Amino acid sequence: MSHRLIACDHCDYLHVEEEIPTGHVARCARCGSPLYQSQNNSIERSLAFAFAALVLFVLANSFPILQFSMEGRSETNTLSSGMITFWNEGFAFLAFMVGLTSIAAPLLLILAYIYVLLPLRFGFSFPAIRKVWRVLAVVRPWSMLDVFLIGLLVALTKLSDFADVIAGPAFYAVCILIPTTLLMSAQLDPREVWRKLAPKGLKYPTTDDIAAEQDEPRWATCEVCAYVLTGDAAHQPHAKCPCCGSVVHHRKPRSLSHAWAFLISAAVFYIPANVFPIMSVTMLGSTEADTILSGVSALIDAGEWPIAMVVFCASIVVPVFKLVVLAWVYTAAGMGVAGPLRQRTRIYRITELIGRWSMIDVFMVSILAALVKLGNIATVVPGFGAVAFCAVVILTMLSAMAFDPRLIWDRAILKMQQGTPS
Ligand SMILES: [Zn+2]
Numbered sequence: 001m002s003h004r005l006i007a008c009d010h011c012d013y014l015h016v017e018e019e020i021p022t023g024h025v026a027r028c029a030r031c032g033s034p035l036y037q038s039q040n041n042s043i044e045r046s047l048a049f050a051f052a053a054l055v056l057f058v059l060a061n062s063f064p065i066l067q068f069s070m071e072g073r074s075e076t077n078t079l080s081s082g083m084i085t086f087w088n089e090g091f092a093f094l095a096f097m098v099g100l101t102s103i104a105a106p107l108l109l110i111l112a113y114i115y116v117l118l119p120l121r122f123g124f125s126f127p128a129i130r131k132v133w134r135v136l137a138v139v140r141p142w143s144m145l146d147v148f149l150i151g152l153l154v155a156l157t158k159l160s161d162f163a164d165v166i167a168g169p170a171f172y173a174v175c176i177l178i179p180t181t182l183l184m185s186a187q188l189d190p191r192e193v194w195r196k197l198a199p200k201g202l203k204y205p206t207t208d209d210i211a212a213e214q215d216e217p218r219w220a221t222c223e224v225c226a227y228v229l230t231g232d233a234a235h236q237p238h239a240k241c242p243c244c245g246s247v248v249h250h251r252k253p254r255s256l257s258h259a260w261a262f263l264i265s266a267a268v269f270y271i272p273a274n275v276f277p278i279m280s281v282t283m284l285g286s287t288e289a290d291t292i293l294s295g296v297s298a299l300i301d302a303g304e305w306p307i308a309m310v311v312f313c314a315s316i317v318v319p320v321f322k323l324v325v326l327a328w329v330y331t332a333a334g335m336g337v338a339g340p341l342r343q344r345t346r347i348y349r350i351t352e353l354i355g356r357w358s359m360i361d362v363f364m365v366s367i368l369a370a371l372v373k374l375g376n377i378a379t380v381v382p383g384f385g386a387v388a389f390c391a392v393v394i395l396t397m398l399s400a401m402a403f404d405p406r407l408i409w410d411r412a413i414l415k416m417q418q419g420t421p422s
């Protein structure tokens with residue numbers, strides 16, 4: 001055990017790495033956020049799941065997901081059909097987002113795991129291995145196959161009321177692929193990967209380096225590999241991480257203004273997202289426009305309560321909750337409001353985790369529009385509401401990513417130290 005320093009990425013509290021039992025998670029002593037977890041043979045296990053995931057991904061993309069039959073005619077769709085339909089209908093932004101989140105990002109994630117872990121396991125090297133592992137941190141939040149599956153189930157529920165729908169082989173492949181990719185990530189101890197990828201002889205700072213500092217001790221943590229920079233490097237605005245080569249900032253530059261800009265844009269898009277239809281459905285000659293809210297009430301009318309609740313939470317509760325909570329967290333961080341900082345950090349963490357689930361409705365529209373193409377008998381066409389809604393989800397995700405949660409603590413602690421009531 002290296003007894004290296006680990007700074008919490010949510011509140012910047014400094015810890016010394018300690019041995020913990022296998023399968024346990026070490027949490028921050030101040031804010032309770034997870035710091036690291038311990039896994040046995042983590043590289044081998046994760047690599048095995050990565051290979052299984054690759055096979056399942058190929059199967060999921062090679063066969064139909066659903067087969068839809070009505071009035072003697074039938075259509076099938078594959079994983080990429082939604083993206084192609086959006087593109088053909090002139091919705092380039094939706095085509096890009098659905099392609100990124102349901103195909104490109106999951107595939108890149110699986111390939112990056114194999115590309116990096118295979119040489120680490122068998123002791124050889126591939127070119128730019130550290131860069132690939134760095135890019136992975138950017139790609140990870142955009143892999144949303146689990147959300148896609150729920151969108152698929154909602155589409156299935158909507159269709160089964162008036163047509164025959166059969167799940168194809170790809171449906172089952174996606175169902176197994178999701179837990180496999182989750183295990184691929186969960187079984188890996190990233191510290192082990194970076195210990196092996198770090199340049200030979202790299203020195204990890206210890207508490208002695210912090211104690212040796214003359215003035216107020218300061219440290220900066222690499223967001224990619226968690227290496228803690230001390231001394232002069234921690235004071236530089238664009239220091240380079242000696243472990244992974246990323247640029248390290250003491251705090252994310254202009255974090256609050258970027259986070260606010262994304263959040264305000266999301267709030268603006270929230271209005272057309274609810275006013276305009278997300279899709280129009282033609283059924284036996286008559287056409288009806290569906291907004292997000294009317295989609296939920298149609299599910300309730302059909303007696304599909306569990307699915308209606310899932311869509312209501314993902315499409316209405318989560319976006320409003322995110323907009324309100326993030327605005328409150330940013331205001332409190334900007335003003336240095338004291339109070340329950342631990343709870344505020346936890347709420348920010350939960351908000352960051354649940355935001356992606358709002359993509360359910362976008363995936364549902366992509367599946368229905370690709371599958372229901374039987375002319376006057378039954379046709380689903382995407383609407384502008386889906387574009388605006390997708391923009392809300394993406395902008396709130398970008399806002400939460402731009403925000404540096406350590407700001408929740410910085411000014412509040414400074415004010416407490418100065419004894420200023422807030
Ligand atoms: Zn913390």
Ligand SMILES: [Zn+2]
Pocket residue numbers: 222223224225226227241242243244245246
């Ligand atoms: Zn680094």
